[in-house]
Amino acid sequence: MDMTKKLTKDLIEMYWERKCLWQVNSKEYKKRDMKKKAYQEIVMFLRRNGVKEANAKLVREKIQNLRRAMRKEKKRIDSSGGNYSPTLWYYDLLIFVNDQYEDTASISNSSKIGDEKYSDIFCTDTEEDLFSGDDEKIIKEERSTQKALHKVLIKEENKEQGKKLIEEISTETLNTSEFEAVGINFTAKLKRMDYKQQIFAELLIQKVLARGLLGQLSDKTDVTDKS
Incomplete structure (x- = not known):
């Protein structure tokens, strides 16, 4: 040896x-x-x-x-x-x-x-x-x-990556919590409307979400009644 x-x-x-x-x-x-x-x-x-x-x-x-x-x-x-x-x-x-x-x-x-x-x-x-x-x-x-x-x-080796991952998860969790709160707020207000108003509100919300996904929302975007 x-x-x-x-x-x-x-x-x-x-x-x-x-x-x-x-x-x-x-x-x-x-x-x-x-x-x-x-x-x-x-x-x-x-x-x-x-x-x-x-x-x-x-x-x-x-x-x-x-x-x-x-x-x-x-x-x-x-x-x-x-x-x-x-x-x-x-x-x-x-x-x-x-x-x-x-x-x-x-x-x-x-x-x-x-x-x-x-x-x-x-x-x-x-x-x-x-x-x-x-x-x-x-x-x-x-x-x-x-x-x-x-x-x-x-x-x-992954300590820094772990820190970043924790930060990303924390941010994502915070954002998710905020969106859930908004959803709960919308749901509570929709329940206070009659059935016909709920339908119109849902249609408008869907249009707003669609335009948001397409990047078409701005500070000039608003809801107006058609003549």
Whole structure:
């Protein structure tokens, strides 16, 4: 699993924040559910940042490799009597795991710092228990995150259009309300006329509406009686 230097720094930082993966004396270290969740979070972060092939198993292997290199560097420092300066670029970033090796001395008396065959302290869980079903869950969570992000982006992108649409709807609603009020007023007055007057009024209203649709109304337009 190839990663850039910056992404490796981010991985180490996320690893440090999730003490259930490395702090052997903590209560969280014994909780498998917390470990699974921690690996899932790291995997999702890596996938969002371009490492599409990332999964829980590959993340675990990547961390193991980093720690193996760390143990080698620590062995050189210890054997030099303080005359060797570490050249591993992430040594200071991952130094928090150094004291964890001494804490695990009781786990395996045959394990030695710097030994290539040293079993990492977070390998006490079986792969089946720790990683089973993770990828499917991660994919679902990732898709859910992507959908939520997509909605936010659409919302931001259409914010101005949304404002304009709201303004147009408000104006249209206001105009509709005014026309409805005029219609109610006309209806009330028509009801006060006798049947014959209602017919004449309706004919005149239709003529006015027709001329208005044709653009023929002006301040000179009026109703007159024919001689």
